[in-house]
Amino acid sequence: MSQEVAINEGEVATPDNCAERQRQHVKRKQQNHTRLQCWISHAHIERLQKLCMSLEDSQASVIEQAIDQLYFHEQLSLDKRDERRGGDQ
Numbered sequence: 001m002s003q004e005v006a007i008n009e010g011e012v013a014t015p016d017n018c019a020e021r022q023r024q025h026v027k028r029k030q031q032n033h034t035r036l037q038c039w040i041s042h043a044h045i046e047r048l049q050k051l052c053m054s055l056e057d058s059q060a061s062v063i064e065q066a067i068d069q070l071y072f073h074e075q076l077s078l079d080k081r082d083e084r085r086g087g088d089q
Contacts, residue, residue: 032078036071 040048052060 036074
């Protein structure tokens with residue numbers, strides 16, 4: 001049984017190009033994470049700072065959870081977009 005798997009017509013999955021695809025995937029995820037952090041910090045930092053100053057610890061935890069959910073949904077959206085692009089090729 002061969003370990004080579006056809007990816008696109010004329011292209012074969014080898015350890016080298018699989019590793020490169022994985023590196024590119026990780027790089028995109030890091031860029032998306034950085035972009036989201038910038039979006040949160042630039043768009044909402046002043047409001048979040050004011051809000052956090054008036055919150056108790058338990059309330060601040062809820063805000064942190066909300067930010068985590070924003071990140072999670074942003075990642076799902078980006079993953080779905082990447083899957084659609086991958087299917088078009």
